[in-house]
Amino acid sequence: MRLATYNIEWFANLFDQKDRLIVDDSWSGRHNVTKAQQVEAIAKVLTAIDADAILIVEAPNTGRHQNTVRALQAFSEAFDLRTSDAVMGYANDTHQELALLYDRTVLSVHHDPKGDIADATAPRFDGVFKIDLDIDATEDVVRFSKPPMELAVTTQAGHNIRLIGAHLKSKAPHGAESRDEAIRISIANRRKQLAQAIWLARRVEWHVAQKQPVILLGDLNDGPGLDEFEHLFGRSSVEVLLQAGLFDPNAVTAYRFRPGPVPATARFARPEEGKFLDALLDYIMITTDLQANRPSWRIWHPFQDAACWAEPELRQALLTASDHFPVTLDIEL
Template sequence: MQIRLATWNIEHFNALFTADNQPTPPDPDKETRYRVTAQEQLDAVALVIQEIDPDILLVIEAPGTTTSGTRDTVTALKNFAADRNLRCSDAAIGFNSSGQQEIALMFDPAKVTVAHDPAGKPLAMTEAALRDLSTEERAQQLPLALDTLRGRKIDTAPRFDTVYPFDSEDDRLLEIYQFTRPPFEARIGLLDGGTEVFTFRMIGAHVKSKGVFDVSDELRDEIKDLSNRRRILAESQWIRDRVDEYLDDGEPVVVAGDFNDGPGLDFYERRFGRSGVELTAGVLGDPDRILRTQTLKPKWSGSSGWTPATASFYQRDTGKFLNALIDFILVSERIYRLADPASDPWRIWNPFRPRSAFEDQPELKAALKDASDHFPVTFDFEVSGSA
């Protein structure tokens, strides 16, 4: 049974739904992307999903769930799938984010089951109450964090909706970090004829952006870049801790999503030795525990950025587009062995490179350009009853 796993950050996806979860842009003629209207973008997103035809699609920047009101991520995505006759007709999310976007999974219910199954321990206090405490007081509310601060080894990393102690400044003092969008920790079951034949753990992540977005940021961009870089490393280490726990239990693991980071992506990475995605992937000294991905050795071109690239961003200071490798699907060795060794199981659906890739699919190429500033990444593998 062939399985296609995909991850895709869909820019402004939240703006393409009504308040009551209908896949109808409130202002269909308004430009949501450069020279692309909301309706054109929604049509492009649907066409791309139909063409790449995944069994499991991790959606980064999925429409948000509101704490008050009728907006609900799962309902919105299921309505979208029904309206466009998508095979990924069911949806699921994990912990809600504190913003307007969510991390969600769309999947084919005939072939896949998804359950939010977070590991780690919960906080004793609510997040709102936690924000009013000092760092030390916050750590005391989480026994795992307190054990680390006292120098004792912990058995499990904290749950992703809690806090994480990490020495990001290499000064032997632990800072406390929280995810803005807690990773979606799911148990995935694959069905063949209605029978579950293979299970694995999947962590869908949208790691902290280190981008500079406004004039105020630009005035202090170095400080902000370094701070965000430290946060990326802390969040990546937190995810890696959970990966190690799953591997220790003999469970196959997939980590996918937007890392807002990649090998050699910027100057500040040199201060820390490696990128967040490399931290998540593991170390060469322990090859059986490395998570494999499409590449960790992109090439730099001074005129256009990185090759390969999973995203293309307009740079205000240069007036040009910068290509970046920041979206990944990382798989443990057991899942990698299920892929076809004679072909590259990963594909980046980049409409710009290589130019020959979409010669026979001009409509898909145009849709990929219109749909988002990120491009889908897919990974193909095969399972059977003996997997």
């Protein structure tokens, strides 16, 4: 079985208010990319990775008129993708939903959140989490702006797993008008992101205690060396999750002693420097009990993956579709 996570930048911009694809020469949300170009590129990438289930991070919007599941299923139908069914969890107000495209002939899936919304230790993801992160005897009240999606998955072979899709808080100081304000916002964002990671870790630990295998996948918005505040709280969001008993070889490699090559799942333009910044943000983490199932990870980075580089059409599609690249996990389930 192949599972994937893919953050598709500005995917919502490619649909109208009735969830119909906009395939024209108007500009998408991506720099110098039309909607038609991005739509075609996304379809090429999804066809190439050929996953049985794909977590779409920043999926099309659900709102008064729009519906994420309807939009994704229409996209799959338009390009004859075998992942023709979609499921989502809690809708949010950010126009960046979490949803899963999947092949119903391979697995069955339904949204199945666990936990008590009022649990003080590990509440359900649409609840409120209270934690004192800075040891000031005052609890921080944390909510997910994008609540993780918790799915019950049954494979064709009869295996039951818990799939958790997540998009953690960004640490970027958006809206800052001075260096002091940027520092304050960056620290506040990192504090909230770390709290979200601890919340996720506790939910994972709860499932492990119930003898349930878990796969956590998505955009954690964290990786080594991304900002100057990463040592302020002693550990990163990724390290919190690894310490909860999850495993991702790319994360382990990245946090080893450097110098050395670091995997990357995203590429951002830095026009003021005339450069691009590579970053490791997207992960597929598995619990220990799944490590015996012959897992194999791949980052579809057009400049780091030899097979992607060797196919010019796929290489260009990866660069056009999003500023993130898919991560896939092949595993026997």
